[in-house]
Amino acid sequence: MHDITVVDLSRLQFAATALYHFLFVPLTLGMSFMLAAMETVYVVTGKSIYKQMAQFWGKLFMINFALGVATGLTMEFQFGTNWSFYSSFVGDIFGAPLAIEGLMAFFMESTFVGLMVFGWERLSKGQHLAVTWLVALGSNLSALWILVANSFMQDPQGAAFNPTTMRMELHSFQQLIFNPDAQSKFVHTSIAGYVTAAIFVAGISAWYMLKKRHVDLAKRSFRMAALFGVLATIGVITLGDALGFVAAHAQPTKLAAMEALWKTEPGPMPFNLIAFPDQSLQQNKGAVRVPYLLSLLVTHSLDGSMAGFDTLQKKAAQRVENGIPAVQALETLSKDPHDAAALAQFKTHEKDLGYGFLVQRYAPELDKVTPQQVQEAAKDSIPPVAAVFWSFRAMVGFGLLMLAFFVMAVLYTLRNKVQDKRWFLIAAAWMIPIPFLANEAGWLVAELGRQPWTVFGVLPTWMSASTHSVGYMAFSLIGFVLLYTVFIAIEMYLMVRSIRQGPQEPGGGGRSEPGPRPQPRPANAAAVSGRYQEG
Amino acid sequence: MALYAILQVIWWLLLGVLLTGLAVMVGMDMGVGAILRYVGRNDLERRVALNIIGPHWDGNQVWFILGGGAVFAAFPLIYATAFSGFYVVMLLLLWSMIVRPLGFEYRSKLAGEGWRNVWDWSLFVSGAIPMIVFGAAIGNLFHGVPFHFEWNITSVYTGSFLALLNPFAVMCGLLSLALSVMMGALTVMNGAEGEMRERASTLVRIGAIAAIVLFAVGGFWVHGMAGYHMDANPGAGVPQTPLEQSVTVASGAWFTNFGAYPALWLVPALGFVGMLGALFAAQSGRSHLGWWLGALAWLGVIGTAGAALFPFLLPSSSNPDMSLTLWNASSSRLTLAWMLGFALVFVPLVVWYTSWAFWVMRGKVDPRRIEHDEHAY
Amino acid sequence: MKTFFYFLLFLVLAVVVILLAVLLGDQGAWYFAWLIGTAMIVLVAAAGAALLDTQEEHAAAAQRASTDARADRMA
Incomplete structure (x- = not known):
């Protein structure tokens, strides 16, 4: 029999480590394709400033990447350590995409990331570009397989219970990978990563423009980020809508929680713009409602209805x-x-x-x-409504804010005027935390909205956990909190420091902080400076 | 049914291949971490050692992730039971391992001596501890661990954390550490010159001799140990739960397979040949040959454990009848078939591009280059 | 010979791409959209950067032209 305290502590630990991991992953997903874009321009035009861009943003990419890899290990362990019944009950299906992720995607990403960093002088231009593209493809394929696994939890397709072996078993691999939830969630998440990276690059570039440092590099980075970001944000919103449509069929309780809909009403249904859901009374304490909108959003018609x-x-x-x-x-x-x-x-x-x-x-x-x-x-069977409702609104609100930002950014940068709009540059720098918050909110909607199940409709969360003692859970939680706090402090420090230092420019021009760099010895000076002038 | 049994055996073999890949590729990086402060006497030398594995550690680490993923996919009950049962040990392994990527990536980003020393020691810890845990985990399979299943196959572990650190398991941990020190030192020999190479060569000798002694002692130890014997089970290739078999405990039972198939003695022999070969190759300066022989040694050691345990994967000491075997812990036929398809396509592909990456980065690491390259570790 | 191998390589790639497109287009429309969308996003961003280079060159040329004109007038 499971101790509910242990189950709750296991949930807390999983949520904390997953949310933490998910701070780093989206930036990797998007940044890798931005690096590929920058390097593509370098190879096509031969202008060395794009190589500097790829190298500078590549450095920040790696600081982030290291922590993404490190915290990803935790996720791989935790299904076994803390959710052992879950692992044996659905491992036949759930384990496969995780293993394929390692085999097909993570190997590719990790092997080529080493060459991307260390291979600038050993590979031809074309080879290095191919390597960068493979890193981007690998990291996003990695997300694909993880989300295929996750979608099985949201909408268990392609599997059935086998009473002989007392577990769920795979019946159709095609149904598993072409699950509509997997498809729309993968595209939604991957492109949310693009948005994250675009805001990150745009914000830091804006800061350089404000400080009048590295202006050429910053202008180009900003231009690329703005275009990259505006298209990606449109994509994220489209796919978010598609996901809601999928959830309406597969997870009606999640959808009802997102809309705080306690009672089924005939269409046309009004949309709760703001509401204060009360879980125990099963009603909203006050709500601001927009007529027709819910029917339009959920059923894409004016008089559709959904279950409360x-x-x-x-x-x-x-x-x-x-x-x-x-x-x-x-x-x-x-x-x-x-x-x-x-x-x-x-x-x-x-x-x-x-x-x-x-x-x-x-x-x-x-x-x-x-x-x-x-x-x-x-x-x-009703998920925590208030948490899902508000996370959903936070995510959507941040998404619309970012869309507005990118539309303006594109207008300014296409006229090559963005460097003169001080207020906009300041706003851009302040936008950096927004996509991260939106990502975390999105995770909360998806996973809190799935409760009380680990596998929707099949396996309740309370049964899934390992049978540990409270003492073990306290030990591991404290360990994670300590380690992860130290990690984020170090990461932020190194990130900020690298940003302040800025990119290395030919002849050291534009470096506001010379710093105690070792001076090149005369014998090597030619080789060193030659490196930055090639191309 | 026959097809299912064949798939199960193939996945048992593939598990051995993946564990060997893990031991060789991750083991060498961890070995470099464990010997970092001995083989590199100053900061620059340590950076040389780190940059030898710098372009590859990340790719190599995926062998570890793949090992975990493959156990999850092919033997979910093993993954569930072992990972939750060994909770504290697994967390120590995990925590020491997640420090490693940061050690590589962040160590040389700042110049302070204290900063770098802290990362050096964390690389030492994150090299030595996981290899000891890896060996100790395999050692514990021989004793069996205390767990049982409820009617719905909820696994319940009833042992303590300290029981996992019994003398035999610790010895297996040391064997694994010795082999990884040997491999790490051979890797340093491949990529460094001068005094560092000399020091690494000494470490190869120490690691190889320790491994030979420990492997031999382990063999005698297991001979006198109580092993597990399968009396009856529903059979290979029959879908089943772990509640349907009967198992007895008997002294010397781990040698049954070797008695029945004397050709299996070639597997431990391969281990000894690999270790001795690596030792002599390193002494004569041919460290690349030594590295390949060391990889062979790992194959021999892991193969020996597998051959002795077959068909057991995780015996239960408290309820031997509920021991996990490859027949009752494996995934369904369809999952094993799909996974095999993916493995057949992607394992050769991975080996191919990993080799290409090593070929691109071949040669010695130049200390002068490191000082001027902002991307270097 | 080398050209021939390149030809073979690209031929194989083309077959793989077509198969993938047919398969994905049929069963995984969103996956297909991701492939196309990502390629498009990257290309648009890259084109935007190239456009900026052109804009700057034009601006510099215009500035040069106007200073030249002023110099002519003064002369």
Whole structure:
């Protein structure tokens, strides 16, 4: 039997480490393609300033990349260490994309990133460009496989429960990878990374322009970031809409939580622009509503309707009732795998197995379930509404803000006037934290909205955790907090320092901070300066 | 059914290949970390050592990630049971490993002596500890670990953290450390010149001799140890849970496979040949040959463990009947088949471009270059 | 001979790309959109940078022309 405190601590640890990891990943996803774009211009035009750009932004990329790799290791471990039942229950499906990620994507990214950094002098221009493109492709393919795995948790397609082995097993690999949730979520996340990188580059370039340092390099970086960003932001918003459409079918509870919709209403439905959801009373304490908008957003029509929590909870209660015999049949089958009656009973109730597990939290012995416990389990099927509702609004709000920013940035930079707009440059620098906040909010919507399940409708979160003691969990949580705090402090320090130092320019021009660099020895001076003049 | 059994055996072999890849590629980088402060006497020498593996450590580390991923995909019950059962050890492994990327990437970004010393020592820790844990984990497989399953295959681990650090496991950990020191030192010999090469050569000798002794001692130790014997199970290639078999514990049982198939003695022999070969090759200055022989030694050592344990993967000391084997812990036929397809395409591809990366960065690392290259570690 | 190998390489690449496009276009429309979209985003950004270079050259040329004209008038 699981200790709910341990489950909650495991959730806290997973959320904390995943959110932390997700600070670094989007920047890697987008920055790698921006580096590829810069280097492509360098190779096509032969102008060395683009090589400087690729090298300078490449340096910042690597500071970020190191922490992304390091914290990614934690994620790979944690399914086994803290979610062992989850891992054995769906490992047959979930493990495969993770392994393929390593094999197909992470190897590519990591092997070529070494060449990207160390290979400037050993590779031809064309080879180095190919290497940079492969790093970008590798890091994004990596995201693809991780999100294929994640989508199985959101919308478990292509798998079925096998009572002989007591676990979920793969039935169709194609359904797993072409899952609509996987498709739209991958594109949404990858392109959100592009937006993150574009704001990062635009913000830092704006700061250089404000300080009148490295202006040529900053202007070009800003131009590329603005165009890169405006297209990417449009993409993110389009895909966000697509994701909502997918969720409407696969995860109605998540969608209802995003909209704080407690009661089903006939269309046309108004949209809760602002609302204060109360989970225990199951209603909103005050809301600002926009007529027609919800129907338009969710069903892409003016009079469409969607289910609210009143309907959804009733359905959940029925499914709990229907799921109980499925779990009981499994218990019989575990003692005698050849019991035909139990197998038949399981087959009849199979589709609600997960809801049977859901009520086991309140009623470990399923032959003594009370109607009250069924209701409690049904109520559990509602995710934390306020958190999902507000994370969603934060994400969308930040997204629209960034779209407005990029549209202005493109207008200014295309007229080559951005360096004169002081207020806009200051605003650009202040925009840097926004995409990071939006990314984290997006993670919260996706994963909090999935609760109370780890695999939606199939495996409840409370069952998925490992059977550890509270002491173990305290030990690991404290360890993570200490380590990760030190890491982020070091990373931020090095990042800020590298930005202040700025790019190396030919002949050291524009370096405001000479610093205690070792002077090149005469014998090497030619070789060193030659490096920056080539091309 | 036959196809399923064949896939299971193939994945058991592939697991061995991936673990060997992990041990060779990650082990050499960790070996360099472990010997960093001995082989490099000043900051510049240490930077030379770091830059020898600099372009490759990241790619090499993926062998570790792939190892974890492959266990998850092909043997989910092993991944779930072992990772959660060894919780504290796994966290120590993890924490020491996540310091490593930062050690490489951040160490030489600032000039302060204190700063660099701290990173040097963290590279030492993140080199030595994971290799000891890696060996100790395999050592614990021979003793078995205390766990059982509930009716719905929830795994429950009942042992303590300290029990995992029993003498045999520690010895296996030291064997793994010795081999990685040997490989790390050979790598330094490949990329450095002068005194550093001399010092590395000494370390190859120490590592190789220690490994030979520990491997031999380990063999005798296992001979007297209580091993596990499969009495009855639903059979190879039959979908099953770990609740359907019976297993007995018997002294010397880990040598059953070697008794039944004497050709298996070639596997430990390969280990000894590799270690001795690496030793002599390094003495005569042919460190590249030594490196390949060292990789062979790893294959022999891991192969020996696998051959002795077959078909067990993770025996249970508290409920031997619930021991995990490749028959009851593997993924379904479809998953194994798809994964095999991906492995057949991508493993050769990975080997090919990794070789290309090493070829591009071949040759000695020039200390003077490091001083002037802002990208160098 | 080298050219021939390049020809073969690109031929194989072309086949792979076409297969991928057909497969993805059929089953994974969003994946296909990502491929096309990413390529487009990168190319537009790159073209934007090239455009900036041209704009700056034009501005510099215009400035030179106007100073030349002023110099002519003064002479």
